[in-house]
Amino acid sequence: MLEGAELYFNVDHGYLEGLVRGCKASLLTQQDYINLVQCETLEDLKIHLQTTDYGNFLANQTNPLTVSKIDTEMRKRLCGEFEYFRNHSLEPLSTFLTYMTCSYMIDNVILLMNGALQKKSVKEILGKCHPLGRFTEMEAVNIAETPSDLFNAILVETPLAPFFQDCMSENALDELNIELLRNKLYKSYLETFYKFCKNHGDVTAEVMCPILEFEADRRAFIITLNSFGTELSKEDRETLYPTFGKLYPEGLRLLAQAEDFDQMKSIVDHYVVYKPLFEAVGGSGGKTLEDVFYEREVQMNVLAFNRQFHYGVFYAYVKLKEQEMRNIVWIAECISQRHRTKINSYIPIL
């Protein structure tokens, strides 16, 4: 692609980029978090959130306020913003935004299938689905019995269809298979998204590729970690790893052979990027691997805003907002359960 996206980027996407930067500026600041942490009750939290850009988004909630209400309202707000971006976007940004929703769609599909397996009512599970990943056919997911059924009947028209190529099988959908399906879908999704960004070139590729590479590597680590002590064979494990990223290919091959956390750690020692992350685990404040990854993600997403004329800001904004929501929910949980000792272990967005 031609160098110099700055020449024509703003014609199509300038308005939205400005908008998303404005939205980013409304993320909670460190001072806000300090104030939030001091809250005694959820009502206090609500009053404080009213002074921020959240405004009176909780004003119409009937008492008593619960954490899940706050969470739902925040998600609704994010979803509203995202829908606005999406409705005003042009190609190829709209494709990019569709890719962004795919991960939520995968989560929703899997959630619904798990629900169906446990014979829970669809309504109950729908409440838990992420609004960003909603689509009409979603609720029909539970009529499918095999992955190919699922694909042929329901998902063939959704953006998820292309990711199904690798996971067509006639196996019955039990818990393990669903989990495998999720990981395969996710792998395929990440690879496609990565390819899309790479082909787009320009600043978008420069910004998005590292973020997605990190995402892929993180998945690989998590899959490895979760497969310790399960019946998943090492070969199967390897097929679940997304085939790009900093670990690809040698690191992934080594990871596939790993048998416990210490072996994993010794593999990671070869990678300068991830070594400090693994070293930070369990150190000061008892951070988990998840926390460390989240921190790193926030860091990368914040850096995305340093460049102009690319789509990465949309991705980064949604991720940052999600992190902020996780933080608020964490603080709210701590407040409502009177568990104040851990209230400070939210991930600050700098």
Add this chain to the structure above:
Amino acid sequence: MGSMFRSEEVALVQLFLPTAAAYTCVSQLGELGLVEFRDLNASVSAFQRRFVVDVRRCEELEKTFTFLQEEMRRAGLVLPRPEGRLPAPPPRDLLRIQEETERLAQELRDVRGNQQSLRVQLHQLQLHAAVLGQGHGPQLATAHTYGASERTPLLQAPGGPHQDLRVNFVAGAVEPHKAPALERLLWRACRGFLIASFSELERPLEHPVTGEPATWMTFLISYWGEQIGQKIRKITDCFHCHVFPFLEQEEARRAALQQLQQQSQELQEVLGETERFLSQVLGRVQQLLPPAQVQVRKMKAVYLALNQCSVSTTHKCLIAEAWCATRDLPALQEALRDSSAEEGVSAVAHRIPSRDMPPTLIRTNRFTASFQGIVDSYGVGRYQEVNPAPYTIITFPFLFAVMFGDVGHGLLMFLFALAMVLAENRPAVKAAQNEIWQTFFGGRYLLLLMGLFSVYTGFIYNECFSRASSIFPSGWSVAAMANQSGWSDAFLAQHTMLTLDPNVTGVFLGPYPFGIDPIWSLAANHLSFLNSFKMKMSVILGVVHMAFGVVLGVFNHMHFGQRHRLLLETLPELTFLLGLFGYLVFLVIYKWLHVSAASAASAPSILIHFINMFLFSHSPTNRPLYPQQEVVQAMLVVLALAMVPVLLLGTPLHLLCRHRRRRRRPTGRKEDKAGLLGLPDASVNGWGSDEEKAGGLEDEQEAELVPSEVFMHQAIHTIEFCLGCISNTASYLRLWALSLAHAQLSEVLWAMVMRIGLGLGREVGVAAVVLVPIFAAFAVMTVAILLVMEGLSAFLHALRLHWVEFQNKFYSGTGYKLSPFTFAATDD
């Protein structure tokens, strides 16, 4: 009016409000709108303040109000404006209001819910009826037979165990936008073992919640086999379809349809009853809501104000700090006394010294408001600074009029403004919501003066819609010229241009009594005459305006006790300005008075003289205006240049000297301060120490005078002033440019439109008919281009001349407005 010249004296007042009476006191203050509360709890976050519980209760109530309001809006009812004055209710009344509104809201919610569920039922019935009544019958029959004939050989092959296989139906309705997706999903999921027919409802049904008409797609699915049936039911569920039982027999269907219609009739009756009850409840809401809303809003405002107060250590009273105009102090005392009389302990207010700059308060009336607005939009004046607004009242319309000078246009503008002024008390005019109209209406007195002054300058320029009027006989006589030089008829026929020579006796009789002689409008050199006149006029007006600005600075220095600046700043500035540009004005006027028509041929050029003045040279061809001119000019230039270092170094050096002197002997300031702190505010926790710290910090700042900063500041000021004198004088030439543009535009409009129209038909009838559209075009263009467009541009330039050229000579505009705590906004 006295308070117009500078902002009123504002004092920091400490209010001791007994806890029992604090609420009534503050609510009384809110009614009067006298004081601006200072936040004494700035470091306390919103939810840790004292009255946060009460605020929250008010908010709860407001939530109920919004619910009620929303219901009213949905019912299409308008809330009346509350009548009379509604004071903030005593706190115990809140409970009553809360109870009443809660009860109403609950009732409303119940009735609404009933109505809703009835509507949903009705909707369901109607849909069912529609599904049954829809013409799926014949289609179905063909599909059935078709399917059967297709299938016959297949079915026979396995030996016909499926002979008794029955076709089952699922019927229902779905929203139209979902229909295609549903159809496709059904097809894919059931692998085609079904026949679905979709058809759109002819008549849109009312949506049960929003009441909007919505069309529906009804569908009828026929399928074989129970498993597929389950799948279909699941799919229809997930698309939120309404599924109804569908009887196979035609007669049974008809019977069901009839029953449905009967049911829906009954339902409609019940619904009607419910709606009547609903309107009763809404009527009660209509009565109760508006006053309650105002009261609760006031109550919340009071609590928010109380949240800014701090609590005394004994918890007996609340302590508030507020800015209050000194003039209003007695009223404040009285209000406090009155409202706390019931409690036995009276609330007290007393002044306390403050180191912060008080807010600016300038009371305006409807006439001065727009002029004050012009000044304030540049920047609110520092406390007690000279207020340019009273001078703006005259200079602004005048400078505007210089650019807009035309009797006709001015008159139109004046009449428009006059109409607004006369109609200003009419409620319809006041209530108009149009933003553009409000802008004009807000500036009606400004427009009035602008129009009036334009009429005046129009007479000076002698232009009315670009035509000259001869009220007085012209000062020039063509007859005399013709007689003296013996122009023959043939000579006159040959020459279209004739020169009038003022040196010939009898031709120039004397100046025109007022403004420009109308004969100039006939002259070929009309423009060059006017240009010279307007240019010189612009410079004169500019220099006078700027000098006036510098002089106004004197009052600032006197008032703030900075007498050194009189000598070290105002005097050099004035000398610089008047020595150079004042002298230019002098030259212009001197030449006007001194050089007569007789000596016009050898008249000296001011421009050359002025240039030579700076070069210290003289040109032999240019006659001096008066003897010793060169010496005077050289002295003036040297004097003006000598003022620059004074201006540059005077104030900083003075400040440094004073500072050094003060440091050498310790001042009595410290004891002074101790005296201040000895005030009976020792009981106050928190804020006292804050104040002390802030005060101490400021003191240190003053003590640590940074020489480099002072020098830098003064250097910037000096450069700005000296260069500004030149550029600002040039800037005033916009007066000339815009008035020229205005005159030329109106001239063009006359020549291109009206003159052509007037010259068209010789017969009266034709001329009259032709003139109607032509005059219409002339009138529209005059208003659109000359009045609105030109008016706006002249307004803008006048604004600039005031903000930049005039106000930067003395006005800092770094203050902030006093915004008293008042219910006035909530009453509206």
